[in-house]
Amino acid sequence: MTVTESHVRRGRRAPFPGGRAPLSVPGPAAATSRKATPAASRRSKRSDSILVLVALLVAGGVVFGLVLVNIALAQSSFQLADLQKRSAEGQVRQRQLRFEVAKAESPERIAQMGADLGLVAPERQEYLQGPAVLVASHSEPAAGTAGFELAPARP
């Protein structure tokens, strides 16, 4: 293959010694090249379009995904804030109840309630010694037991 042929095949103008191109008839290879170029171009354009489409789809998907993630995050953040608020409210309520219980358990209040109900403190204190069950069932200590002693006392 000559230099000229190779250049024709490549669809380019070959360099000519002496600066002037010789007259020539296009060969079969050149004709084939002219016919193939539009088809390749179309294919190339189609593939470019597909690429762009895919890229757009991917980009759209990513954007959509990001939006979804953001929505989910925002929802979670609202849920978290809500739960935190409920937890804080629960703690406040728990403390309030503890306070109410402490107030109700105050000895002063209990003494006052007892007085209001007409309760009086015992004038004597009694101590049981030995098996207490004998107090109710026997007037005399059972044989072989330590017995019991009911002893009124004062502090």
Add this chain to the structure above:
Amino acid sequence: MAARVRSSVRLLCLLGALLACSCVVAGKLFLLQIRDSHRMSALAAEQRLRTVALPAHRGSILASDSSELAISLDMQTIFASPRFIADPGAAAAAIAPILKMNPERLAAKLSGDSGFVYVARKVEPAVAEKVRALDITGIEFMAEQKRFYPSGVLAGQVLGFVGDDNRGLAGLEMKYDHLLQGNPGKVVMERDPGGRPIPSGRSSVRDAVGGQDLVLTIDKQIQFEAQAALDRAIQAWGARGGTIVVMDPRNGDILAMANAPSFDPNDLKTSTARDRKNRAVTDVYEPGSVSKLITAAAALESGVTNPSEVLRVADHLKIGAKTFKDSHHHPVENLSFAQVIQLSSNVGTIKVAERLGKTRLHDYLVRFGYGRVTGLGFPGESAGILARPEKWWATSLGTISIGQGVAVTPLQMVQAYATVANDGVEAKPRLVQAVVGPEGDRQAAGLAAPRRVIQKETARQLTEILVGVTEGDDGTGKAAAIPGYRVAGKTGTAQKPLQGAAGYAGYVASFVGFAPADDPRLVVGVILDDPTPFLAGSTAAVTFKEVMGFSLRRVGAQVEVGRLVEGAPLGAAARN
């Protein structure tokens, strides 16, 4: 050709102008982005970011049964920006009935150009909600804690109180403020131009760490009974004030510390500084005859006498220019040393003290804790007054050996008796038995290393002498005897020194003792300021019996059935 040149010149001018503009822009960018970048970032952050402080929840103070004696609750503080309130009169008219305020005064507060003014601090959340529902522009809300004391006056002087900023100002609230207050946190969040937080914006949270709870050694029931008995004593005998301390001698746990007058920490405005004092640790008094315990301990431990040694005791004794007298006239008697203490003879005690000498007596007073703080670490605790022996007067040995010319706090006196009750070993008093962290982790407070003050045998001898005070035929403290228990104790009727002048006026009546004598569970000290009658055997001893009797039953101390007496009223309980 000329046109081309003009065109080129114009282009060059335009290019130059563009370059100049670019340089200006680049320069400004340099200034903003590089030189001032930190300042600009900070300014931007200040605009976008909002920091909200998260106050830490103040720890509670609990009684020994873990019930709350002091607790913090979340309240709402209502404040206003008057410059944003369009109609202060209408706003005040709407808010005042809810907050039970004077509408005119509130309207005056809401008028003007101020940016901040408190409307009401620490109001109930439900009340704040009613104000919030009015939706008045310029009225704002913030959360604040308020300290509550559910049992009111119970141990008020021990607990102390906090200020508006929730910092402890007195008592245990002050001493343990660093444990109770916790560490505040903060939230940093981005907000939109309307001031609303941006949910997915930049934010950071540093959680507040709540304060720790204090578990006290105070037994709520004994504290209540001690306070009630003290109030009854004040009322019955017209005393100006008083103190009762109940202590476990084995570990120094203070089960009750009652003072009169008392106050309710929920209502500071109605109390005076005098009411708020924890007299048991801040006030000193001349203990009088209860201090003879230490003279006796020194004498027995030093071997200068023994309980059965017989002494010839007159009813008066002259030392230098001063004549010491017993409480009543009597002929010269032969009394054992044990009887000298049981009858509370000043003359007999001074005669033994003379054998000891001032240095040895001073040494034992120091050993028993006179002249130094107890180690409780309570704010304002007094060390008492005890002069060094080289500064004693000629008569000081006589006065100090019978508990005059020396001053102690009620707690110091109780601690001295607790040392004898604990076989001569001193246990440091304590009010806090444990600290509970915000996660519920409990850390027991350590006990100070015990210190032997006198030998066990000496302590047992002293105990037997003190039992004679309540059980002996002539004992001065018979009113303190409790059926079912052996009680060891001592009366003290001390003259009160005049304030800022020489001499004495009035009396302090006291009784300090422990029971059961053979296995002491409790020490109780009762000090009454100027009761009528002034004799401790008729006043303080009676109150001692009430408090000790209740406390022994409360702690489940074993009763000696043979010592029970039939048919007598319960005293304290009957008057509840």
